[in-house]
Amino acid sequence: TFTSSRISSLNRHMKTHTNEKPYTCHLCLKAFRTVTILRNHINTHTGTRPYKCDDCDMAFVTSGERARHRRYKHTHEKPFKCSMCAYASVEASKLKRHIRSHTGERPFQCHLCSYAGKDAYKVKRHMRTHSGERPYECHVCHARFTQRGTMKIHVLQKHGENVPKYQCPHCDTVTARKSDLRVHLLKLHTYEAAEMKCRYCSAVFHERYALIQHQKTHKNEKRFKCEHCSYACKQKRHMAVHVRTHTGEKPFACLSCNRRFQQKQLLNVHVKKYHDTTFVPTVYRCPRCGKGYSRLVSY
DNA sequence: AGATCTTGCGCCCTCTGCTGGATTTAA
DNA sequence: ATTAAATCCAGCAGAGGGCGCAAGATCT
Numbered sequence: 001t002f003t004s005s006r007i008s009s010l011n012r013h014m015k016t017h018t019n020e021k022p023y024t025c026h027l028c029l030k031a032f033r034t035v036t037i038l039r040n041h042i043n044t045h046t047g048t049r050p051y052k053c054d055d056c057d058m059a060f061v062t063s064g065e066r067a068r069h070r071r072y073k074h075t076h077e078k079p080f081k082c083s084m085c086a087y088a089s090v091e092a093s094k095l096k097r098h099i100r101s102h103t104g105e106r107p108f109q110c111h112l113c114s115y116a117g118k119d120a121y122k123v124k125r126h127m128r129t130h131s132g133e134r135p136y137e138c139h140v141c142h143a144r145f146t147q148r149g150t151m152k153i154h155v156l157q158k159h160g161e162n163v164p165k166y167q168c169p170h171c172d173t174v175t176a177r178k179s180d181l182r183v184h185l186l187k188l189h190t191y192e193a194a195e196m197k198c199r200y201c202s203a204v205f206h207e208r209y210a211l212i213q214h215q216k217t218h219k220n221e222k223r224f225k226c227e228h229c230s231y232a233c234k235q236k237r238h239m240a241v242h243v244r245t246h247t248g249e250k251p252f253a254c255l256s257c258n259r260r261f262q263q264k265q266l267l268n269v270h271v272k273k274y275h276d277t278t279f280v281p282t283v284y285r286c287p288r289c290g291k292g293y294s295r296l297v298s299y
Numbered sequence: 300a301g302a303t304c305t306t307g308c309g310c311c312c313t314c315t316g317c318t319g320g321a322t323t324t325a326a
Numbered sequence: 327a328t329t330a331a332a333t334c335c336a337g338c339a340g341a342g343g344g345c346g347c348a349a350g351a352t353c354t
Contacts, residue, residue, distance in 0.1 A: 036302065037348065064304065072344055150336060179316055
């Protein structure tokens with residue numbers, strides 16, 4: 001809907017609706033509407049960049065490109081302001097893209113799955129998850145990656161020296177990645193409404209790290225205490241055996257005579273002594289070291 | 300008509316942070 | 327030896343910066 005007070009402008013505007021392109025590039029045969037556009041186009045072939053930036057050594061084909069560059073790099077003027085937050089941009093298209101992060105609109109649909117992106121690049125990058133393409137290679141170990149950023153972090157962590165570390169403010173844990181420190185804080189240093197009980201005593205905690213530290217203080221104690229007598233031991237399995245002296249339970253039966261034992265070891269000794277025909281009893285024992293022999297010659 | 304702004308689309312880049320499987324460590 | 331939890335790590339998406347290029351609009 002073009003409106004103008006002058007008939008000449010209207011005529012000129014009407015020309016934009018015709019597809020007349022009389023000016024042709026002799027290098028690539030592309031056609032253009034005006035000589036100026038053609039000239040700019042040829043400059044892209046020849047590398048001629050007449051518009052130099054005053055503040056750095058960049059140069060551009062059009063004055064508009066230079067103006068935009070100066071906003072980005074030097075004046076930092078950002079005319080496009082977001083009405084919902086503090087964001088401002090140099091270009092209208094950037095504001096438009098930004099607005100989608102408020103609205104959640106995702107106009108760019110992947111044609112292979114349900115993913116949709118807020119801009120075209122997201123979908124393009126996403127397509128690598130379908131193609132399996134991994135364009136970025138580590139120059140040291142030649143491992144390949146789907147994104148450059150992932151490759152860079154790999155090179156830093158695996159092959160770099162004086163790698164940055166993330167120190168936990170609450171304990172001496174150090175992680176290589178910031179997001180892993182976040183996970184650590186969440187799992188170990190977050191207040192839990194539910195009480196967490198010590199495995200060995202009645203102490204109660206609301207922070208996992210405190211619980212674990214506390215449980216370590218039990219480490220060299222005989223943590224397993226018999227309910228029926230004063231016996232205590234460091235290992236759970238020892239207590240299991242001990243408890244049978246109170247219950248009288250004898251889980252191990254001899255297959256030959258059906259005699260029962262509290263401990264497997266006791267059964268083994270029994271079998272060897274009474275039912276193993278190849279077993280030779282110790283007859284001659286050395287008085288100095290206690291070692292036993294079946295024959296006098298060996299002794 | 301030509302020159303010069305202004306718009307608009309496109310391409311590619313970086314930084315950032317979450318996730319879940321693999322590996323290591325401790326009980 | 328087994329197992330549970332912690333840490334490592336690559337995959338992958340969100341958000342935004344910067345430039346290339348040509349068409350549209352306006353000025354001279």
